[in-house]
Amino acid sequence: ETGVTQSPTHLIKTRGQQVTLRCSSQSGHNTVSWYQQALGQGPQFIFQYYREEENGRGNFPPRFSGLQFPNYSSELNVNALELDDSALYLCASTNPLGVGANVLTFGAGSRLTVL
Amino acid sequence: QKEVEQDPGPLSVPEGAIVSLNCTYSNSAFQYFMWYRQYSRKGPELLMYTYSSGNKEDGRFTAQVDKSSKYISLFIRDSQPSDSATYLCAMDTGGFKTIFGAGTRLFVKA
Numbered sequence: 001e002t003g004v005t006q007s008p009t010h011l012i013k014t015r016g017q018q019v020t021l022r023c024s025s026q027s028g029h030n031t032v033s034w035y036q037q038a039l040g041q042g043p044q045f046i047f048q049y050y051r052e053e054e055n056g057r058g059n060f061p062p063r064f065s066g067l068q069f070p071n072y073s074s075e076l077n078v079n080a081l082e083l084d085d086s087a088l089y090l091c092a093s094t095n096p097l098g099v100g101a102n103v104l105t106f107g108a109g110s111r112l113t114v115l
Numbered sequence: 116q117k118e119v120e121q122d123p124g125p126l127s128v129p130e131g132a133i134v135s136l137n138c139t140y141s142n143s144a145f146q147y148f149m150w151y152r153q154y155s156r157k158g159p160e161l162l163m164y165t166y167s168s169g170n171k172e173d174g175r176f177t178a179q180v181d182k183s184s185k186y187i188s189l190f191i192r193d194s195q196p197s198d199s200a201t202y203l204c205a206m207d208t209g210g211f212k213t214i215f216g217a218g219t220r221l222f223v224k225a
Binding site: 004033035040041042043044045048055056058090092102103104105106107108109 | 119121123147149151156157158159160161164203205207209210211212213214215216217218
């Protein structure tokens with residue numbers, strides 16, 4: 001089975017720009033979550049999508065938005081980029097029928113640098 | 116106060132040592148406790164998963180959860196240089212959000 005793949009792996013943007021990050025979830029996993037990991041910190045929950053609907057959201061402003069598609073792939077969009085948005089953005093998929101809750105399979109992440 | 120506290124290290128040990136990694140937490144509603152391992156330039160990967168209190172062993176790894184003290188631990192026996200990574204504790208209430216610690220950087224010297 002394939003794992004979680006994310007693109008792009010690295011990108012550089014300037015303050016005020018917009019960015020779209022993409023994720024293909026693991027086969028059979030219909031729930032996708034996005035996390036932000038700042039340097040030296042643990043991942044912070046942004047939001048989760050289940051069956052193309054936002055299922056829950058962390059403490060992030062509305063300029064962070066997402067989409068999930070019928071094939072369970074997903075996008076994270078960030079508008080009006082700020083310097084503090086520089087981080088590793090991680091996509092994780094979950095099979096809710098699997099063992100336990102929120103056992104996450106992560107991709108390698110997209111590293112965003114905002115100048 | 117953060118919901119999950121974890122000493123960021125770094126922790127440096129010789130090969131073959133027993134490693135103890137710990138986290139404390141404040142939310143008594145947490146029911147699921149996980150340890151993830153993250154190598155440099157990679158995403159986290161699940162190492163251990165425990166429901167409620169107790170111990171769980173998998174090869175050289177043992178996870179312990181003490182809900183009365185709000186304290187979880189991961190022990191690594193016979194540590195290897197390949198164990199050098201950042202170890203993240205994580206927990207959730209069974210909902211949609213997983214809360215991670217800051218991660219402890221571990222270096223195992225050959």
